[in-house]
Amino acid sequence: MMNANARTGASMAAIQRHYDLSNDFYRLWLDTSMVYSGGLWRDDDTLDQAQARKLEHHIAAAHADRAARVLDIGCGWGALLSRLVGEHQVQQAVGLTLSKAQYEHVLAYGGPNVEVRLEPWETHEPIQPYDAIISIGAFEHFTGTEFTDSEKVEAYRRFFRKCQSMLCADGRLSLQTFAYGNTRSRADALTKASTRFLAESIFPETDPPRLANIADAIEGSFELIEMHNDRLGYAKTCKAWLDNLMAHRAEAVILVGEETYLRYERYLSYSYIGFKSGSLDLYRLTLQRLPPKRTASEG
Template sequence: MANFHDTPSTPSPPQRTPGTGERRLAALLARADIALNGSRPFDLQLHRPGAAARILAQGSLGLGEAYMDGDWDCEQLDGLIQRLLAARLQNAVHPPVLALARLRARLFNLQSRARAWVVGRAHYDLGNDFFAAMLGESMAYSCAYWADADTLDAAQNAKLELVCQKLGLRPGMRLLDIGCGWGSLLRHAAEHHGVQCVGLTISRAQAEWTQQRCQGLPVTVKLADYRSFEVAPGARFDRVASIGMFEHVGNKNYPAFFDVARRALKPDGLMLLHTIGKTRHHEATDPWIDRYIFPNGQLPTLGQITDCVDAAWVTEDVHNFGADYDRTLLAWHAQFRQHWPRFAARYGDRFRRMWRYYLLSCAGAFRARAVQLWQVVLSPTGVPGGYRRPLS
């Protein structure tokens, strides 16, 4: 029998000394209680040392692209992003790409009529079957309302009903939905409230889906940018809604957006705006989100909204339930992960990593309260006696 102590030992490979980029990245992450190659689920596991310099040089764009390329991983990606944003580490990195993004937004109208169609082709036209697998029965691609709901479908139905209640929809009314998506609000309002609906979208796939799904209902869908939509004075709408579309309007176009809505609405009507928003005016659109998910997007501040409406509208109600978006995004990710095998061959693994990063990083951002979700109810001249928000 061989003696263990006589068995030649294999020398351990020499420990690699971390480079300057890794040391700098580790020190930065430590400020958010994140360890480089640590053992906790939200710690960042670095696979390629060169990615550290890439992340430090390019900020959020480098972080997202390096993840897509498999340069790093994290078991709890949403927890990692939550900690990064809560510690405001984005302010510690100043990549040139971020300064360029701010300059472009100041100099150019990135959401012009010609550019408005880009996000439809790049994002919303990816495949109706893909979005149906992720979004569920409602096909609502906006924040759900989880106050009394336990499932995604129930929470989305609760959000749609909340919108209808806030608008006070009644049978025979006419509703305009600016940015109708896959028609979730149109269908709900027509089926449950007897409302005649018109929806606008810049996505051909969304228009086709909505027209098919709403057959037999008093629903019309128009493939049109909101700026090209004209309403005759005698055909104005009782109510106007915009759910999750305002993020594509851009601050240079806010006056035009609200002017279109105002001209479409009867003098005694109501409008509901449902939008993601940012808390700090100076923060630019995330370069990674702009490049890979929502090109030419821009989040508003609440102040920008109120500045645009104070001359021609009365702000009746403001409701923030942005924390519900965290849970919504996690539910979407769970369904995306469940159904991914159906789409793997079509989209490939880099898309899988991109979509995982998108959903979970956004969940972390809402959990950190770095971004918000507002529902704002407006009226042209003020509701007589005052507006009362329905119990929710």
């Protein structure tokens, strides 16, 4: 049971302020499948290839290939769902999003084996357990700047316990999130002012975790199998997005106005600097579900 006073992360209204801005605007600078998270780059990859490689990483890590049922928490515009039911013959891929624009997009293009829901993970009740869960770039929204460290851990713990309860016995969770880094240059590189700008003007009611928060929060629900920090991959992604945005400035201004265009240019520049300097990290974690602890009454 969820504590009625427990803090939750970004509200539906806050998520929609960001993601429901304009699908056409995001289409101008994201890759062609509209993936909105750090790519996994090799050699001379294009942005499209790096995003496809990242999705493949999570599908392999979660053992989702040919699975019966897979859940994507924070499904964006549905690229992972399409790949799961297409290339990987998953029988049913369920996606959760809080964005109406994303929900309607996936509803229109997802196809028969995709189910999309305008619903937070907190209230999702699966009809049967999932074989695998993948969550890419949503975890950052699960707490806000007003959370204390222990409130953050508590909120993340609730998320991991919920995933544990939704997975079958040997199920895996493949999680990607950015996080505050711990390099010495943090204070210089991503100043408090830029952190405030991102929280107030780009991602309201949102604050990323620290590595220690995640380590604390998985206790008792998941075993860590593998973890990578690919912050330079996210820096490269932000640079590609920024280059695309600047190359389409005139169209972007027509779609969202000059002020919003400049705000996004600033956001992508700060994010690039943050990941490049180590003020921000990008974690990909492979997590194996643990059996829930028995209560005393169960013996």
